[in-house]
Amino acid sequence: MRCTSGVLWDCVISMKKNFVYILLVVIIAFAALLISQGLWMRYAVDKNIKDMNESFQECFKKTISETLAYSMSKYNIEYVTDEEYDEVKKKENPVEVNIKKDSEKTLASIKIENALIALSIREDSFKFSKLDTLLTNQLNRDGRVVSSCITLEDISANKILKEIRHDNNAKSTSLYVNTYIAERKIDVSSQSYLIKAEYKIGQSGYLQKLGIVAIVSIIASIVIVLVLFFLLLMINRRCDEISNMERSFHGAIHDLKSPLAYAYFQLLSLEERETDMAKKASLSIAADRVLFLTNKIMRLLKSAHNFRKIEKTDKKEVPLYEMMEQVVVEMRIMFPNKEINFINNIAADFTIRALPDLMEACLRIIVENAIKYNNDNPTVEISAIRSQDDIKITISDNGTGMTGQQMKNIFKPYYSSDKVNGSGIGLYYAQSIAKAHGGRITATSAVGKGSTFLVTLPNSSI
Amino acid sequence: MNTPKIKVLLVDDDVLLGNSIVEELNKRGYEATYMSTIYGVSDAIKQLLPDILVFDVEIGRENGIKIAEDLFKRNPSLPIIFISSHHEDETKEAGLLAGGVAYIDKPFSPKLLSAHIDRFTRMKKPTSERPEHIIATENIQLDTRNRTFILSDGTIIDLRPMEYAILKKLIDHFDEIVTREEIYRAVWGKDVAYYNEQSLNNYIRRVRLLVEDNDTGMALSMHRNLGYKLGRKQ
Incomplete structure (x- = not known):
């Protein structure tokens, strides 16, 4: 399934509208996810730079002290920093000058340190190379030093006294390099120096990992969107296939009707000329059968469409007794081998408001089932009761009955317990008709004893 | 004998049915012509000058109603009877809107068709008196x-x-x-x-x-x- 972007776009256009919407929403969701992830990354980087800068300043300060201690060692003076001082105090007894305020204390120590640094600079014993090495070693723990530059500037004379420059650029593959600057101003009575360190440090391991995570999530997002896209494409294709299948199925059923139209035409043409009454009657019945079959096909086609609610104005008063008698006449023709015992308990003047054709079809289906799934001597009993709210039409038979499992499914489309004769559409269609009339069909049954179908319709005579 | 025969042009892609309809109509005293495709119908109308056109809606798997609409515009005085196995109300309505005078569902009997032909060719003629039949x-x-x-x-x-x-x-x-x-x-x-x-x-x-x-x-x-x-x- 290779798709260039153009084809991809065509694919999108050919999709159903709601699929495109799904895809769009998912893409937006992922875009939002990526944006939030980017913001988070950005925040993390900023925080990292801030942290790095802090630790760089700290490191610079400490390293200067260390370098100073190193250069002091030649005078045999032990120069210690605050942290180390506690250790020293245990061994020796230094003279302590007490300064009350903490800030002044720091200031004093810095002043002393500055003075010593100035002294060693003047004597040229302050090892800048040592400073550089120490700093680089320290910094390499968190990140990677790309280049370094330490300068000593004589501010009063405004000239650079010393400069140590290192460049590791050749080895650099880092994508993300940041410059950190730290300064130390040394003011002693007559002179003032500025030690300045400018370091370029590549991304830390933490950021590197963060970057990998971000790239992985971007790739994952793209993969998910693509998979979804192809999934939708497949579903879309399948939908098209199904609707094509439905269309050709409809077409095939429709084609069944044209030979029937021919047979009907010919039968009635013969019937009109036939003078023998018996033959005439046979031809008429044959034509009726053809018409019945055509209507059955129409029913099959129509059942695929859902009924809309039937308008009140379309309904007519239908005499139920006569309708059922007519249905049974048809049944006797359909099942010539069965001796149908039909008990019609409906009062002669009982009427219902319904679409005559549909209601007849609905009841015919139930009666047909009652006779079809029965022995050769079926008994079908029909009665109807009108109550305040509804009309109940009961059709019971002494047929084979249904199991609980079958009962659950009989009103579903294309379900049939009879794999040979049943289309599985009948009762579904009957139920659709009942529902379109505002009623419904329910069934009770016992295997071997028979079934009872109850058609409940609203009592619309009020 | 002295009244001219009613000329019917039938267009239907079901050859078997079409032929038997024409045969039946000719037996009943009409002058029926059968065409199994839509191609050349316009020319046939010009040549034959039929009194009525009987037209299958599903002709050639195309939308026959659209074609009929065209035919109707070119021959507004020609009554068109649609025959179809599509029993949907929408199709019927579309057919009648397109200029058809009647819509007959398949299957139909020979006499139903001839009744339609009689009725709609009679309507065309100026005499308003009712025929004796x-x-x-x-x-x-x-x-x-x-x-x-x-x-x-x-x-x-x-x-x-x-x-x-x-x-x-x-x-x-x-x-x-x-x-x-x-x-x-x-x-x-x-x-x-x-x-x-x-x-x-x-x-x-x-x-x-x-x-x-x-x-x-x-x-x-x-x-x-x-x-x-x-x-x-x-």
Whole structure:
């Protein structure tokens, strides 16, 4: 399934509208996810730079002290920093000058340190190379030093006294390099120096990992969107296939009707000329059968469409007794081998408001089932009761009955317990008709004893 | 003999049905021509100058209604009867909107088609007088040649021979009681062997539905022990 972007776009256009919407929403969701992830990354980087800068300043300060201690060692003076001082105090007894305020204390120590640094600079014993090495070693723990530059500037004379420059650029593959600057101003009575360190440090391991995570999530997002896209494409294709299948199925059923139209035409043409009454009657019945079959096909086609609610104005008063008698006449023709015992308990003047054709079809289906799934001597009993709210039409038979499992499914489309004769559409269609009339069909049954179908319709005579 | 034959052009892609329709129409005294494709219909209309066009909606798997609309625009005086196995109301409506005068569902009987042809070619002619084969009572008509039932809105309903016999008897004796014996005789003639009570009830029921379901303003009433009467709705 290779798709260039153009084809991809065509694919999108050919999709159903709601699929495109799904895809769009998912893409937006992922875009939002990526944006939030980017913001988070950005925040993390900023925080990292801030942290790095802090630790760089700290490191610079400490390293200067260390370098100073190193250069002091030649005078045999032990120069210690605050942290180390506690250790020293245990061994020796230094003279302590007490300064009350903490800030002044720091200031004093810095002043002393500055003075010593100035002294060693003047004597040229302050090892800048040592400073550089120490700093680089320290910094390499968190990140990677790309280049370094330490300068000593004589501010009063405004000239650079010393400069140590290192460049590791050749080895650099880092994508993300940041410059950190730290300064130390040394003011002693007559002179003032500025030690300045400018370091370029590549991304830390933490950021590197963060970057990998971000790239992985971007790739994952793209993969998910693509998979979804192809999934939708497949579903879309399948939908098209199904609707094509439905269309050709409809077409095939429709084609069944044209030979029937021919047979009907010919039968009635013969019937009109036939003078023998018996033959005439046979031809008429044959034509009726053809018409019945055509209507059955129409029913099959129509059942695929859902009924809309039937308008009140379309309904007519239908005499139920006569309708059922007519249905049974048809049944006797359909099942010539069965001796149908039909008990019609409906009062002669009982009427219902319904679409005559549909209601007849609905009841015919139930009666047909009652006779079809029965022995050769079926008994079908029909009665109807009108109550305040509804009309109940009961059709019971002494047929084979249904199991609980079958009962659950009989009103579903294309379900049939009879794999040979049943289309599985009948009762579904009957139920659709009942529902379109505002009623419904329910069934009770016992295997071997028979079934009872109850058609409940609203009592619309009020 | 002296009146010219009605010229019918039939277009239907079902060759078997088309041929038998044409054969049947020719037997009935029409001059019918059959075409199995839509191609050349326009030329055929120019050459044959048919009085009526009978047109299958599904011709050539194309939308026949669209084609018919075109034909209608070019020949506005030519009545078009649609025949179709699509029974959907929308299709029918579209057909009639496209300029068709009638829409007949397949399957149909030969006489239903000829009743339609008679009716719509007659309408074309300026004479408003009713032909002798039409019996009219109140606002319904009975076509005695084609044995069909014509409603006030022009709908033509096919009748089975028995239904026709009963209806004719009742219309001939409009607003009078007709006994069962008379109806038996009208349906089966003198041949008592065919008399069948259930069939008769069945046919009478069908006739009643025909009359009462189609807003004819009439009712078929039963008079116990006497017979039936077709009269105005009370």
